[in-house]
Amino acid sequence: MDYEQAYALNRALRTIGMRHRLLAATELNRLGLSIGQESLIMELAKQGPRTQAQLATAAGCEPPTITSAVQKLEALGLVSRHPSTEDRRATVVELTTEGEALLEGLSAAWIHLAESTVAGLSRTRVEDLIEALADLAASLETASRDLDPRRLT
């Protein structure tokens, strides 16, 4: 790849990351949440109670990030934590009734975020974009996994 292409690609990805995160934070703030918390809530809604290790894998972030996020969600009353009966090292997290009450608003916010994100597209179809982004996300997962010998699975 030549430098011009590389520059355009990296620059677009930096912009996209920062701007989408900013828009997401704005949507979530309206619900009293901050970024990252939504991925845990959605995962718990979809899968039911999960250990923190499972949440880390699902959210694609490291255990300390989960520790901190779960503590904040617990303080908000949106999740509860209890020790696993099967593995005494593990902590199981689950949505509270209050947490479940947030789901509807969260879905709406997430749709609104996605619509704002693509509202200004001028020459790309949304379905094509989603397809390309899923492919890219998978490629980047592979590249990151190769980076870190701990994550060889």
Next chain:
Amino acid sequence: MDYEQAYALNRALRTIGMRHRLLAATELNRLGLSIGQESLIMELAKQGPRTQAQLATAAGCEPPTITSAVQKLEALGLVSRHPSTEDRRATVVELTTEGEALLEGLSAAWIHLAESTVAGLSRTRVEDLIEALADLAASLETASRDLDPRRLT
């Protein structure tokens, strides 16, 4: 847009942002840099001496982020700062000889980053991807600008 599409889009963008940033940080660490600094160095290389306000606009981040990044680059000896002769509020930043000496390695690192990023694509052509990402970046810029009344230009 339905929820499934919105979820797929937002999730892919979150993953892409985090993973590309991680890979970028790894490349930059090899050069003794951290993330964000490269965008300032590249802008100074391309445009010549710039005020911090110009750098903020070019990098797409807020003035305090520039203050901090420029201070670190100055401590590393890669840029120098001097008051503008035209506007006594402004500070002009420029690359030092040591900063210029980094450019070659930085270009190589940026090409390597882009190649790792797309290495695992299975069904998307690189040129199509870059085109779609540029379109998306522009769309997100518009959406963010609309968000913040201060940035009405």
Next chain:
DNA sequence: TTGATATAGTTAGATGCCTAACTATATCAA
């Protein structure tokens, strides 16, 4: 000329993410 407003930059403080280092528990082979 002055007074209101806008702009350049900094400081302070917050957030989410990371790595490194640690404790406690599990697992598996000798």
Next chain:
DNA sequence: TTGATATAGTTAGGCATCTAACTATATCAA
């Protein structure tokens, strides 16, 4: 059974980014 190793979670500390609030200088209209 025991000893090495792997895994679950936490704590401490660092990074880039943000917003809010501030100082100093510019600009422009009354």
